[in-house]
Amino acid sequence: MELRQEQRQHIDTLVRLSEGQAIGLGGCREVIRRSWERCVGEYRLDPGRPRPVRVLTQQAINEHRESVDELLHVARAGVDQLFAQVAPLGYVLLLTDRRGITVEFRGQREQDRALRRAGLYLGADWDERYAGTCAVGTCIHDAHAITCHQREHFDATHIDLTCTAAPITDPQGQVIAVLDISALQSPRALESQNFGLPLVNLYARMIEDAYFLHRYRDCLILRFDTDREFVHLNGRGLIAIEEDGSVIAANGEGRALIDAHLRRWPPWSAGRMPSATQLFDSEIGDLLGLPAANDDQLRAFRVRANDMTCFMSLIEPRRRHIASRSMPSSPTPIPVLDRLASDDPAMYRVLKLARRLRNESVSVLITGETGTGKEVLARALHDSGSRAKGPFVAVNCAAIPESLIESELFGYLPGAFTGGRSKGMRGLIQQADGGTLFLDEIGDMPLSLQTRLLRVLAEREVMPLGAERAVRVDIRVITATHRDMTGLIANGRFREDLYYRLNGAQLRLPALRERADKHYVIRSVYDSLVADRGADIRLRADAMSALLAYAWPGNIRQLKNALSFALATVDGDEITVHDLPEECQGGFVGVPQILEQAPQAPATDEGRSLHALLQEASWNVSLVARRLGVSRPTVYRRMRRYGLVPPNQRETLSAQAVS
Structure with a gap:
């Protein structure tokens, strides 16, 4: 690799450092200088031989991702939000595990090749022992947030980069991941990166707290802050406790409070960790009673260690929350509706209205995209109301042939038409007598039948085919559609008067x-x-x-x-x-497989056996699936698990890695 003059000067500075000279290090920050000294003294890295970017195989990447899958699950929202803020400024985002391996990556597609060459990509190894001084590796070593700007990098191939990283710690304070933003180019001055450190620190803390809440979701958690307005929104302190007040774990702010308490009252004076009632001037009943303390479920407590006042709320365990949902909040519990959603605001409004409508006779129109659960909601309305003991008859207006829908809905007498049952048939409307008639895909009902349905709704009676007298029916009608009903009315394909008969109340289900x-x-x-x-x-x-x-x-x-x-x-x-299914695997499967070398037969017996079968079948996956007696998707999943890539794809992937 041909080096630029700037890179050669950087190498000369580090060579002098390795020889015990301090020439040219006058302006070097202490945290960077310590890392450089580790690189040449402890890691024996040669500054004169820049290392190529190290990117793991896809199988190794999968193993690293699986080791932190719980963290990746809770970090996803924070990662996406941070990237949305820094992407317009030309930055990419990396999330690494505790070993410095990039397990999550966000970047601009148009910079793909340049990012791969720089190592700003999924699977890249940024351990300080391999990559030298860098934001990720040095952050892992020091357990502190850091910006590593241009020439502060140890490896000469990295001196164009600017990187800012912050550690993510587990509830015991150990680094489990690093959040990093990096740019291929930036202004020369270190001060140009001043915005990055507080921003990355903020999102690292948010991810850390989300992980804490996930880990201890089945425990009582005290959330506290010195400002009342921020407790529910983003209370800084989190402490998980037992029901007797014993402390289980705490986030960074909580651990700082515990440390302050132990400095004032050393642990040997009490012989054990302080309880929540020792940390705060309170009784256990005061803490457990927080949900009913005030309208905002907050209460002020004095912190014993520093006499400051903090405001506190109580997050109850998931198991207790679920149990409480089934407890009656009114004289009439309606669990069939409660089970349809958790805390989605749109569903909350839908179910709130459904509770009011469940015992009414007014017709209900349920709208929403296909597959959103319109029939499930209709059945829940029926099962939770006064007609629950009556029949629930569901009719898909789009599924019944137009030639049969009239006889299916209204029924017919014996001999009404050729091909009918000899004894006639009660129509679906009559079958719903005393209960609920659910007409799904009502927008697909033929115009010829809309007039007859309007008469049923107006007169509450049905005229079977071949009959001379109408039959009284007691039904509640619930309809559903994913169609634009106003558009159908404007085009003359649906009766406006029928629409208003059906739309006594409308419930719109949100898309998933x-x-x-x-x-x-x-x-x-x-x-x-x-x-x-x-x-x-x-x-x-x-x-x-x-x-x-x-x-x-x-x-x-x-x-x-x-x-x-x-x-x-x-x-x-x-x-x-x-x-x-492949379409649901998303970016996880679609990630480019950057390989250090063409994959060889895997180490496990099952992997070697599959590799041999694939080679024998000339990589014909369908043939291998038949021989194993499994489906093709199963073979593909096993190939991904063991990093097995067909030769024709292997050449393409290797070319991508080189580029």
């Missing part, structure tokens, strides 16, 4: 991609499917993360199909991202 409680929906659907199968199969965090990231154009119906597919084809007792 719009819902804030996607995790709850996915878990509810999955638990239901597992219960039906009688299986004990775990949904791993990397699979959940992929499911949360997917857009779900087919909504809950598509989600159910995807999870059913995974349960039907999984090998083992847990579903990973590789077991999902």
